[in-house]
Structure formats: structure tokens, C-alpha cells
Amino acid sequence: MKNRSTLFWRLCWIGAALLCVLTFTPVVIPSGHFTPFVAGMPRTIWTGILVYIGLVLLTLAANIVYKERDIDGGADK
Amino acid sequence: MNMWLAILGTLWLAMLAFFGLRSLRKTRGADDYILAGSNIGMLLGLMTFAATLFSTFTLMGMPDFFRNHGVGAWIFLAISDGAMFFVIVWFGLHLRRRAAEKGFRGVAGLMSACYDNRWAGFACFAAVFLFLVPYVAIQVRGIAIFLSAVFPEALPAWGWSVAIVITMLLYSEVGGLRAIIYSDVLQGTILLTVIWIIAIGCIRHFGGVEAMFRQVQVTNEALLSTPGPLGLFTLQFLIASFLAIVMIPITQPQVTTRLVIMRNTRLMQHKAVGLGVFTLLILLPTVAIGMYGAVHYADASTRDFLAGVLLFEQLDIIAAAVVIGLLAAAISTADSQIFALGTELRSLLSGDEQKVLIFTRIAIMFFGLAALVFSILSSDELVLLARVSFAGTSMVGPLILAGILSPRPPGIEVIIAGAVGLLLFLASLLNLVPSMIGPLRLDLLLLLAIGAFTLASVLYRNYRFKTLDQVTKVTDKDVNRGE
Incomplete structure (x- = not known):
């Protein structure tokens, strides 16, 4: 169970890293280009929103994967 | 608007007083005052984190950034924030493990413990002092110059700055972190409400999102792509900013503390997801306000643009709520930062707890006054100055990460590398x-170099200790056999 959790966690990490790398390529920020428009938005905005949503979903997935690793840390109580 | 301002202003001040006194009654001891009992639930945790992160920088800086530099501002902040929330799930877990193991009074103190070396704590404190004070100052200055322009007959900019800093210090000194958290919730709610009301008005004016962007295309096509009309959003600028912002939970103590004081790790991780949703809700309207400004305030100054779109074009009650929202935003972010500076200093001190607490309170006053002086002297470039703060504190990011993640105390060379970078x-x-330096920005180069050096140092030391452990075990066996 722990191995599976670790694998899912790594997949989330890889997914987040790939999305971040993708952001800095011409797919999201093509210099001087703003087409195609989707839902009335220029390319950098709609692709940027998609990347952002992807990152939030991966955060959610990572959150679920971490369920079995819960600890009760925190500040001195 | 003045009538509404008086009503909403009185209401807001009354709520601040109520929260401050309520927190004062609830506070039991120094740790409770500094760390709010380390028992914060999901909603409070989410709102206080968001309010600390989003401030005048968001409500005033981001629309102006979109107006002047275009859609690349989304990549600059939203993508960096999205990645930061992912990092929180991972970093927060390790941070809380270390905090549980070593005890947590502040990041600087935790680093001293992790490195077994007080200089690690001093380096962290130096970074936050050097770069948080200016950050506090720009929060105060941003709102002060805005209010002095809008209400020239009331107070000059420095007068507003003094009023804000006094309110902030009174509030923090009385109620401690718990009071700050309550005010953050109030600020987050006001900010989210007014920013959407204004943004919907902007979109309605154009008749929809598509019409809005088409109009921007007609006005200034360069705003719809990177690097923007002024060429700011180069690939290097965006990557360097990305790294600096992703490091915020690691390097900005007012944020790091908000990961540790959550009731448990699960809540902290849920908070990261909640922040993702909240941030989308906060940043989307700033695009619309910025694009509206690009069409109707293309050549206006920042002050005229913000005063026009946030106040003069709004209904009186909305304009009054904006003024209160801006004041609340500036105060709640700035007091979190000033308080964090006090917390960091306290974490480096030892001795009688009561004396340390009194010293910390005096230090918080001193930090507030330093920020006040800087706010009167600093420039008006809100977002860029905030970015300098993120970049400055990120120089000790590798140092903190090594301290949290390394199973053994990292070497002094890591501390030296962080200090030299700073x-x-x-x-x-x-x-x-x-x-x-050549084709590379210095901040990006420094961050990459310090990161690589720190990684190499930690790996080498762990490898060397492992080898030494093995040698020691073999020698022990030989000795036992000999005996």
C-alpha cells in the first residue's frame, strides 16, 4: 500500500513539474502570438488557466495520496 | 461616499477592537500569543494564509500590471501560485515533521536547531529583516499614496502611513497572532467581494469577455501576448519570478508559520487545495479590471487609473467598501509580516520567557517604525518591489530546504553560500x-548556483557520514572479535 502511495505521489510530482515546464514553452507563452482565442480569451490566458487548474487538481491528488502518511506535527503545544 | 465610509469604517474599527480584545482574553502565555495556540482550523487557516499572501499587491498592483504589461501577468503570478500550493503539500509535511521533532518557535530558531549552528538562524533572520521590512513598507505606501490622492483634504501620504502603522501595531500588540488571523478573515472576505463586483462591472461594460479582449486587441495588441508592450515578461524574468514565488512558503516566515500552526497535517494539506480555488477567484477579476484599464486608462498614471476604476466609477457604498478593503488588506498583510519578524527574533532568543516576550514586543514596535520610515522613502512600483522581496528571501531558500530535508545537520558551507547570495x-x-551576468539575471543565477551547491554539499555529507558509519561498524566488530 505504501509503495503504491509513493508511486502515485511521484506521478503527481512529475505531472506538476511537466506542467510548470510546459508553461515556459511557446505552447503557453508564444512570443507575440495570441491566437487561437478560446471562450473569448487569448492563448496565454486560456492555456494559463488550464495549466493552473491542472496544478490545483494535482495538488488535490497529492493530498489524497498523502492520506496514509499523516503525522501530527506542528508547533510546540 | 463619505457617509458610507464613516459607517463602514466605524464598523470595521469596531470589529478590529472586538477581535483584538477577544484574542487578548483567550491568550494564555507567550506561545499562545505568538503562535495562536497552534490549533487553527481549515477555514481560519485558509483565510489567514490567503490574506497574508494577497494584499494591496493584488487589488491595486495586479490590475495595474495587467494594464501595463498584459496577459503575461497571469503566468507571473497565477502559475507560480499554483505551483506553490503543490509545494505546500510536500514541504508542509516535512516542515511539520521537523517542527514536531525539534520544537517550533520560528523558522530562524528551527534552522539553528536543524544545523546545530546559530549562524543558520542569524542568516535566515537577516534575510527576512532585509527584505520583509521593505515589503511591509510598500503595503503601507501603496494604500497611503492612493488615499492621499483620493482624499487630498484629509491627510498627506505620510499621515496615512503613520495612521496605518499605529493601527497595525496597536492591534498586533494587544491581540497577538490570533487577532491578526481574525482580521485576515475579515480582509479576505471584503477583498473577494469588492473585487468581483468591480470586475463584473468591467466585463458588463464591454458586453462580455470576448468583446473585452477584442477591444484590447484594437487598443494595444501587444498586451495579449508575452513579453508585453514594454518587454517585461521575458522568459528569464518569468522563470526567476516563478522560483522566487514558489519559495514563498519556505522563505517568508509569516507564511511558513501559517503551515505549522494548523491543527494537524491533513488540514494543512486541505488548505493547499482550498487556496488553489481561492486564488483563482481572486486573480480572475484582476484580469478584467486590468483589461478595462488598458482600454479606458491606457495613458493614465497608476493613481488615476486605480482611483477611477476602484472608486469614482463605483456606487458610493462599493467605493467606501473598496477603501476599507484596501486599508484592511494593507494592515492585515503588513501586521502579519511585522509580527513574523518579531516571532523570528524571539525564536533566536533564550532566557526568561517573560523578558523575551517583552523584548519581542518592543522589537515588533521597532520593525513597524522601520517599515514606516521606509514607506515614506520608497518608490511606487508595488508589484516589482514585492518581487524584489520574494527574490531576496529566496536566497536562503536552499539553506532552509536543506535544514528541513537533510537527515543530518548540513554543513556551515551551506550557511555561507546563503549569506553570500544574500x-x-x-x-x-x-x-x-x-x-x-552575461545573458543571465543575477537573481536567477544566484538561486540556481546556491541550490546546486547546497544539493552537492548535502549529498556529499550524507554519503560521507554513511561511509563513516559503515567503517565505524566494521571497526566495532573487529574490536569485539579481538576482545
């Missing part, structure tokens, strides 16, 4: 060293 970055801001 000094070089500071020197570049003072124009003592160039801000570009």
Missing part, C-alpha cells in the same frame, strides 16, 4: 554589482 543580491540592488 549579500550579492543586496549589492546588485544598490548597483554595486551588475544585475546581469
Whole structure:
């Protein structure tokens, strides 16, 4: 169970890293280009929103994967 | 608007007083005052984190950034924030493990414990002092110059700055972190409400999102792509900003503390997801307000644009809520930062707890006054100054990460690397060293170099200790056999 959790966690990490790398390529920020428009938005905005949503979903997935690793840390109580 | 301002202003001040006194009654001891009992639930945790992160920088800085530099501002902040929330799930877990193991009074103190070396704590404190005070100052200045322009007959900019700093210090000194958290919730709610009301008005004016962007295309096509009309959003600028912002939970103590004080790790991780949703809701309207400004305030100054779109074009009650929202935003972010500076200093001190607490409270006053002086002297470039703060504190990011993640205390060379990076970055801001080294920005180069050096040092030390452990075990066996 722990191995599976670790694998899912790594997949989330890889997914987040790939999305971040993708952001800095011409797919999201093509210099001087703003087409195609989707839902009335220029390319950098709609692709940027998609990347952002992807990152939030991966955060959610990572959150679920971490369920079995819960600890009760925190500040001195 | 003045009537509504008086009503909403009184209501807001009454709520601040109520929260401050309520927190004062609830506070039991120094740790409770500094760390709010380390028992914060999901909603409070989410709102206080968001309010600390989003401030006048968001409500005033981001629309202006979109107006002047275009859609690349989304990549600059939203993508960096999205990645930061992912990092929180991972970093927060390790941070809380270390905090549980070593005890947590502040990041600087935790680093001293992790490195077994007080200089690690001093380096962290130096970074936050050097770069948080200016950050506090721009929060105060941003709102002060805005209010002095809008209400020229009331107070000059420095008068507003003094009023804000006094309110902030009174509130923090009375109620401690718990009071700050309550005010953050109030600020987050006001900010989210007014920003959407204004943004919907902007979109309605154009008749929809598509019409809005088409109109921007007609006005200034360069705003719809990177690097923007002024060429700011180059690939290097975006990557360097991305790294600096992703490091915020690691390097900005007012944020790091908000990960540790959550009731448990699960809640902290849920908070990261909640922040993702909240941030989308906060940043989307700033695009619309910025694009509206690009069409209707293309050549206006920042002050005229913000005063026009946030106040003069709104209904009186909305305009009054904006003024209160801006004041609340500036105060709640700035007091979190000033308080965090006090917390960090306290974490480096030892001795009688009561004396340390009194010293911390005096130090918080001193930090507030330092921020006040800086706010009167600093420039008006809100977002860019905030970015300098993120970049400055990110220089000790590798140092903190190594302290949290390394199973053994990292070496002094990691502390030296962080301190040298900090000094070089500071020197570049003072124009003592160039801000570009060949084709690379100095901040990006420093961060990459310190990160690589720290990683190499930690790996080498762990490998060396492992080898030494093995040698020791073999020697022990031989000795036992000999006996």
C-alpha cells in the first residue's frame, strides 16, 4: 500500500513539474502570438488557466495520496 | 461616499477592537500569543494564509500590471501560485515533521536547531529583516499614496502611513497572532467581494469577455501576448519570478508559520487545495479590471487609473467598501509580516520567557517604525518591489530546504553560500554589482548556483557520514572479535 502511495505521489510530482515546464514553452507563452482565442480569451490566458487548474487538481491528488502518511506535527503545544 | 465610509469604517474599527480584545482574553502565555495556540482550523487557516499572501499587491498592483504589461501577468503570478500550493503539500509535511521533532518557535530558531549552528538562524533572520521590512513598507505606501490622492483634504501620504502603522501595531500588540488571523478573515472576505463586483462591472461594460479582449486587441495588441508592450515578461524574468514565488512558503516566515500552526497535517494539506480555488477567484477579476484599464486608462498614471476604476466609477457604498478593503488588506498583510519578524527574533532568543516576550514586543514596535520610515522613502512600483522581496528571501531558500530535508545537520558551507547570495543580491540592488551576468539575471543565477551547491554539499555529507558509519561498524566488530 505504501509503495503504491509513493508511486502515485511521484506521478503527481512529475505531472506538476511537466506542467510548470510546459508553461515556459511557446505552447503557453508564444512570443507575440495570441491566437487561437478560446471562450473569448487569448492563448496565454486560456492555456494559463488550464495549466493552473491542472496544478490545483494535482495538488488535490497529492493530498489524497498523502492520506496514509499523516503525522501530527506542528508547533510546540 | 463619505457617509458610507464613516459607517463602514466605524464598523470595521469596531470589529478590529472586538477581535483584538477577544484574542487578548483567550491568550494564555507567550506561545499562545505568538503562535495562536497552534490549533487553527481549515477555514481560519485558509483565510489567514490567503490574506497574508494577497494584499494591496493584488487589488491595486495586479490590475495595474495587467494594464501595463498584459496577459503575461497571469503566468507571473497565477502559475507560480499554483505551483506553490503543490509545494505546500510536500514541504508542509516535512516542515511539520521537523517542527514536531525539534520544537517550533520560528523558522530562524528551527534552522539553528536543524544545523546545530546559530549562524543558520542569524542568516535566515537577516534575510527576512532585509527584505520583509521593505515589503511591509510598500503595503503601507501603496494604500497611503492612493488615499492621499483620493482624499487630498484629509491627510498627506505620510499621515496615512503613520495612521496605518499605529493601527497595525496597536492591534498586533494587544491581540497577538490570533487577532491578526481574525482580521485576515475579515480582509479576505471584503477583498473577494469588492473585487468581483468591480470586475463584473468591467466585463458588463464591454458586453462580455470576448468583446473585452477584442477591444484590447484594437487598443494595444501587444498586451495579449508575452513579453508585453514594454518587454517585461521575458522568459528569464518569468522563470526567476516563478522560483522566487514558489519559495514563498519556505522563505517568508509569516507564511511558513501559517503551515505549522494548523491543527494537524491533513488540514494543512486541505488548505493547499482550498487556496488553489481561492486564488483563482481572486486573480480572475484582476484580469478584467486590468483589461478595462488598458482600454479606458491606457495613458493614465497608476493613481488615476486605480482611483477611477476602484472608486469614482463605483456606487458610493462599493467605493467606501473598496477603501476599507484596501486599508484592511494593507494592515492585515503588513501586521502579519511585522509580527513574523518579531516571532523570528524571539525564536533566536533564550532566557526568561517573560523578558523575551517583552523584548519581542518592543522589537515588533521597532520593525513597524522601520517599515514606516521606509514607506515614506520608497518608490511606487508595488508589484516589482514585492518581487524584489520574494527574490531576496529566496536566497536562503536552499539553506532552509536543506535544514528541513537533510537527515543530518548540513554543513556551515551551506550557511555561507546563503549569506553570500544574500549579500550579492543586496549589492546588485544598490548597483554595486551588475544585475546581469552575461545573458543571465543575477537573481536567477544566484538561486540556481546556491541550490546546486547546497544539493552537492548535502549529498556529499550524507554519503560521507554513511561511509563513516559503515567503517565505524566494521571497526566495532573487529574490536569485539579481538576482545
